[in-house]
Amino acid sequence: xxxxxxxxxxxxxxxxxxxxxxxxxxxxxxxxxxxxxxxxxxxxxxxxxxxxxxxxxxxxxxxxxxxxxxxxxxxxxxxxxxxxxxxxxxxxxxxxxxxxxxxxxxxxxxxxxxxxxxxxxxxxxxxxxxxxxxxxxxxxxxxxxxxxxxxxxxxxxxxxxxxxxxxxxxxxxxxxxxxxxxxxxxxxxxxxxxxxxxxxxxxxxxxxxxxxxxxxxxxxxxxxxxxxxxxxxxx
Amino acid sequence: xxxxxxxxxxxxxxxxxxxxxxxxxxxxxxxxxxxxxxxxxxxxxxxxxxxxxxxxxxxxxxxxxxxxxxxxxxxxxxxxxxxxxxxxxxxxxxxxxxxxxxxxxxxxxxxxxxxxxxxxxxxxxxxxxxxxxxxxxxxxxxxxxxxxxxxxxxxxxxxxxxxxxxxxxxxxxxxxxxxxxxxxxxxxxxxxxxxxxxxxxxxxxxxxxxxxxxxxxxxxxxxxxxxxxxxxxxx
DNA sequence: TGCTGCATTATCAAATTGTTACCAACAGAT
DNA sequence: ATCTGTTGGTAACAATTTGATAATGCAGCA
Numbered sequence: 001x002x003x004x005x006x007x008x009x010x011x012x013x014x015x016x017x018x019x020x021x022x023x024x025x026x027x028x029x030x031x032x033x034x035x036x037x038x039x040x041x042x043x044x045x046x047x048x049x050x051x052x053x054x055x056x057x058x059x060x061x062x063x064x065x066x067x068x069x070x071x072x073x074x075x076x077x078x079x080x081x082x083x084x085x086x087x088x089x090x091x092x093x094x095x096x097x098x099x100x101x102x103x104x105x106x107x108x109x110x111x112x113x114x115x116x117x118x119x120x121x122x123x124x125x126x127x128x129x130x131x132x133x134x135x136x137x138x139x140x141x142x143x144x145x146x147x148x149x150x151x152x153x154x155x156x157x158x159x160x161x162x163x164x165x166x167x168x169x170x171x172x173x174x175x176x177x178x179x180x181x182x183x184x185x186x187x188x189x190x191x192x193x194x195x196x197x198x199x200x201x202x203x204x205x206x207x208x209x210x211x212x213x214x215x216x217x218x219x220x221x222x223x224x225x226x227x228x229x230x231x232x233x234x235x
Numbered sequence: 236x237x238x239x240x241x242x243x244x245x246x247x248x249x250x251x252x253x254x255x256x257x258x259x260x261x262x263x264x265x266x267x268x269x270x271x272x273x274x275x276x277x278x279x280x281x282x283x284x285x286x287x288x289x290x291x292x293x294x295x296x297x298x299x300x301x302x303x304x305x306x307x308x309x310x311x312x313x314x315x316x317x318x319x320x321x322x323x324x325x326x327x328x329x330x331x332x333x334x335x336x337x338x339x340x341x342x343x344x345x346x347x348x349x350x351x352x353x354x355x356x357x358x359x360x361x362x363x364x365x366x367x368x369x370x371x372x373x374x375x376x377x378x379x380x381x382x383x384x385x386x387x388x389x390x391x392x393x394x395x396x397x398x399x400x401x402x403x404x405x406x407x408x409x410x411x412x413x414x415x416x417x418x419x420x421x422x423x424x425x426x427x428x429x430x431x432x433x434x435x436x437x438x439x440x441x442x443x444x445x446x447x448x449x450x451x452x453x454x455x456x457x458x459x460x461x462x463x464x465x466x467x468x469x470x
Numbered sequence: 471t472g473c474t475g476c477a478t479t480a481t482c483a484a485a486t487t488g489t490t491a492c493c494a495a496c497a498g499a500t
Numbered sequence: 501a502t503c504t505g506t507t508g509g510t511a512a513c514a515a516t517t518t519g520a521t522a523a524t525g526c527a528g529c530a
Contacts, residue, residue, distance in 0.1 A: 167507055169507080170508095180246070182388070184388065201508090201509065202510055202511085203486095205510080207489085208489085210487095211489070224487070225390050227485080405518095436521090437520065437521060438521095439521070440519075442476060444519080459475095461475065461528090462474090462475070462476095471530105472530095473529085477526080480524100481523100485517080485518070486516080486517075487515080488515070490511105491511090491512090492511085493510080493511100494507100496506080496508105498503100
């Protein structure tokens, strides 16, 4: 779909690609370079660990079946070392090798990707993995839609430059809806995600909060889908 | 078009847990909540179907042996309904109940887990299943036919770029017919899938809804097959 | 002609939301 | 401690949509 590549990764990540088949490492490396990542390659577990120390990757793509030292063993050793305790690792597995998948996740992989590798899928997973591991040192997490901006770290909403003050619940509700523009959130999903699973609130509570948000922002960004839920949408 | 920044937050998955023993649903629910999933529970097949419609889970954990309506029957009915055709379903079976396992996979389960349930294994399987089912990205679920697009995530229908607003039943009905273009759906079948097995409505109800859809869309995408039913067809 | 089956339209009750007013619990300032 | 403003929720009622039905028309056909 939409390629939002350009303006997303401010500082490109460093990725170490480990596979015993040079064709594969080449292919992946070529692809990732094209997307702005820095890459390094290794052809077995031993080399992987050596290069990892040197290259300090943000993420490692690790084949499971390799000579010399397989992926499972490699990840175990990596996870022992403090500097790689927190590094994202994605396994590359042959299709239908479910045993390895489970094994891999158990020993600390963050994800796995089945071969043959589809570049787009790979890119998506990598983005997800990197993001998961960088939450803290990123700058403000914010959502913007044209004139509207929702700053999740500052807890503020501005529309056309003016700051709009929302109460906590209102802010959370708006943030949820805006996190997936266009997507319809069912009422009970909203309840669970904003109020929590065990809190029980009345039927009209959501409506009232929605109303307050609409009122404060001025324009109607939230659309009602009767019998279903609400969705956020810029017009 | 709004300039949407990158903010594809990964929302935690929704899981429906179905078992006739509250101890078990409680235990699983507690565990999964701890891992960030949203959960709902049901104690038999009938309740499961009802709650599923409301909760729209991404994954269903379904016990096989239950009173009122067993797991096999439940999954069969769920798989009939368009909104659950693509939902991940994992069976819970008693150890050594191999017959049920096979039966379960036949009728459309994606995996099964033997009791007693080990939380870690459960978590792994769930991750795998959810990932397998997440349409390759985090893309909207939609059907498109040339100028017509039905977006199930956004709950919208657009024709030649214009958004057409359909009510819930209308939307569900159109989605069903459009899910298999060209195929004729018997009136009976439509009733079961859109209205459910227990609801009883009059004879003319379907026609009226069909009419409203035709009217709203403008062109006639739905063909009447006299004495049989209706089918969706782009001209 | 009389039947069968679908299309159309109008109508109405039920379901769902919107809106307002009000209140208890808190938080902050004085 | 008291006063004051805010928050988050509820209750009650208004407004709107919806989904179903009944009534009627119409076309095709034995």
